[in-house]
Amino acid sequence: MVRGAGRPRSFAVVGAFALVGVGCARAPRQVDAPSTPTRAHAVRAAVVAAPSPLRRLSNEEYDNSVRDLLGDATRPASAFPPDEAVGGFESNSVSPVTQPLVERYQLAAETLAAAARPRLGELAPCPPPEAPRACAARFVERFGRAAFRRPLDPRERASLSALYDETARRRGHERALSLVIEAVLQSPSFLYRAEPAQGGGGATRPLSGYELATRLSYFLWASTPDPALLDEAASGALDTADGVETVARRLFADPRALDGVRSFFRQWLDLRELETLSREGEALSRFTPELRRAMAEETLRFGAHVTLSGGDVVEALLTSDESFVDATLARHYGVPAPAGAGFERVRLPSGQRAGVLTHASVLTVHASAEDASPILRGKFVRERLLCQPVPPPPPDAVISLPRFDPAETKKERFARHRMAPACASCHRMMDPIGFGFEHYDSIGAWRDREAERAVDATGVLGSTGDADTAFDGALELGRRLAASPRVRRCVATQWMRAALGRTERAEDAPSLDAAYAAFAAAGFDGRALLVAIARSDAFRHVGFEKEAP
């Protein structure tokens, strides 16, 4: 039994300073000092929500949205520039768009509209004797509402109708409908998830039903709301936390929930990098496109499975000896290939693999081009599982690579990082954890020996506040991490970041506390965490910075 499970506890202090970083040179922080129990029962004060910078659809969200709006599964956003992540999650909330991206939006909209041409009869039905103009008006209303995730306002209605009328005169009904599609898909009301300010700012307001429907569907489906969800928004069904929970549970039951959960794991575990990274040396020939795809698929399936099927999701994530492989990955792992062509649930090789830390995907993404990287793997654990960001190298770091001497062991070579005090304070946070993964090479294949030596996979987990230990190998590391409240809290924090598209701020602490408490009370069932986040004040409200008059 995990400490703290089943007993709601508060970790407000963690929320407040989680982002300060491990501090490297400073003393390890005490992480789970509970706040006073009276707080939770105090009279409920007015909600104060943190500002949420304007988010632009991620490439995945764009692709899923046009799939659901137009039935087009060509994933045109794969040609867009990469997304911008905050807190590890794609939110496109920092940098404004530039002309090259606007050109891509235009090209994608034109391509999608052209592809929809043969299906216009289905998208904009117009049974005779109805006048095309009347059918078009209906299409504008319906398509506009679906794409903007709210009803059109009078100006938008007039603008799109005028575009239709003028084009229909010049170019005919079908061409005019195409231009309406193009204009809607390039509109900021489609591309951005606007949550406008009211009045002078500086205040918190609850989200409208439509805004909440949009947050919910992109959080749980990584896609646009369906008409039923927009109807629920209109009906007031999302006006209370209980209402939100009911709707969230309906969304879970939809196949699109798989997209949402897979999206979380793809971002949290950096799996997007599998598409682009390259390998060198001996691993190059083994790192086939099939293996690359299979690696990602294993972890995405596994993540969705353990999140949506109940039970302690953290325990399963970090220690489960079951996973999903196809023939390609089975060969890579040295387990019997499944009978069918696709992925099947299998038991992983005993003593070699258990949990996502031992998945080839995670190990490959956090490796150098030619070898395991204790730095990247340690940094990954520190930042993504312990929520302790590692600062960049200090300004005066002299980064001169020593000559590679194969006679030295890896630990001897990496010990140099920790000789200079400026480097030591941070590398101490990464390398000793990373050494625990030495049984896995640059593409996550198991090895007992490296460079004619038996692998030494002993490591040290330190400065965690609640899980400090020496350990041997990634399996033991996974078990240690699974037992750490800090790690469990961090998992909740990561989901919260994904839901909000930003890193947490002080205002979010009560929401994070409440979500964590509900997560723990439910025995760390993943669905309970997602519902609790959806119910939270931070999710259902938006705050605004005070503006200079």
Added chain:
Amino acid sequence: MRHRLARRRLLGALGAGLGAASVPFVPWLDARAGGPPPRRILFFFTSNGTIHERWLPEARGERLDKLSPILAPLERHKSRLLVLDGLRHQVIIEKSDRTGHAAGINTALTGRNNEITDPAQPLHSLATGVSVDQLIGARVGAGAKLRSIEAGVQVEPYNKDYASLSYAGPKAPIPPESSPYRVFDRLFKGLRPRGAADPEDAFALEDRRRVLEAVSSDLDALRPRLPASDRVKMEAHLDAVRALEHSLTTGAGAAAASACAKPALGPRVHPWKNDDIPAIARLQTDLVVMALACDLTRVATIQFGRAGAGHRFTWLGGEFAQDPQVDPGSLARGLHALAHRESHPESRAKLVRAHTWYAEQLAYLLDRLAAVREGERTLLDSTLVVWLNELGTGGDHSHERLPWVLATGARGPWKTGRLLSFPGQPHNRLLLSLCHAMGVDVKEFGDPDYCKGGPLTGLG
């Protein structure tokens, strides 16, 4: 309101036919007998610093004498060079707590400090102001089809803070386009020689214009409803849509040279295959030169890799394929790894060869510019070429003695064929000089703390 007015002005400038229901004019690709050629500026970026002892040319007084090993390929253009030694990224040295490759590329053309944009990932940061190429492009290139073009040679767009030399504004990086085919489309797609019009072109253009008009009105309507920090995003988006609208209806500029024609793309290259780098570099260079020759843009960038590029110079010899000297667990690869092993003789020799190859590419670019006739003169005469790097030396991430080299022909603003030394001077002063040379009269550029003394003295 400001935007609506600006758009109206723009439409006016584009021709009265556009606003009406009549057929708008189609952008042509043709030579003009224009007036005096405009000034152009071209940034040529390579990464990982240099090796000063092998880079610094000899000079008699200021006059360039024997070129250094790294600069030797530029011998035939020696009289056109202005080699600048001693400039530094003062703003990074004094104000930044991050000093690596990313800090260098972010400050190189912005003259500003970086800002961490994601507290959970303090390794990433973006520049806090507009870059000099974009400022110049907005002024000098406003009438051209594109205000600027950014062509990359395998610049991985991931981690925009390592990829972007150009910034449209604070935290608004413009990573370069690494596909020559996409660069071609941005410049030449839809352009036809005069007289080869297809009526459908005009209809399609009118369609696009009307769609963008609807999009602009949505941006206008949403902007005032957002908090201030987000209104900036709507303004930038609107600006980009307006620029796109302009580029769709604009062909070769008034100063297009007689050599202006759609360039041939030749054998297919793979934009991300390391061994294709020389072919990609050629193609991007040819496209950019033709863009200038057709007066489609007046500001361009050719960027070899991201800051700290890890390209392997395999085309120079098999010994570049592997680095037996480098720990396989090291995160630095290729050129980047060599730079971080600069003190070792073998790595150093390879580094010199790599940087010399870059000088060869610059020499080719200057050849191409010099080959385009503009009346009595050549395209090179009206183009200011700026070779820059994100660091002084790569191995120790030094922001001192940045290896800037300028090149320009007869119409250039400065006396060339010289080596000038500006020890300890902030590079902001050079950025100011570039602005002034391009007719952009600003008193400060980038962080004002580093503009004291104004533009560099002694260039003219």
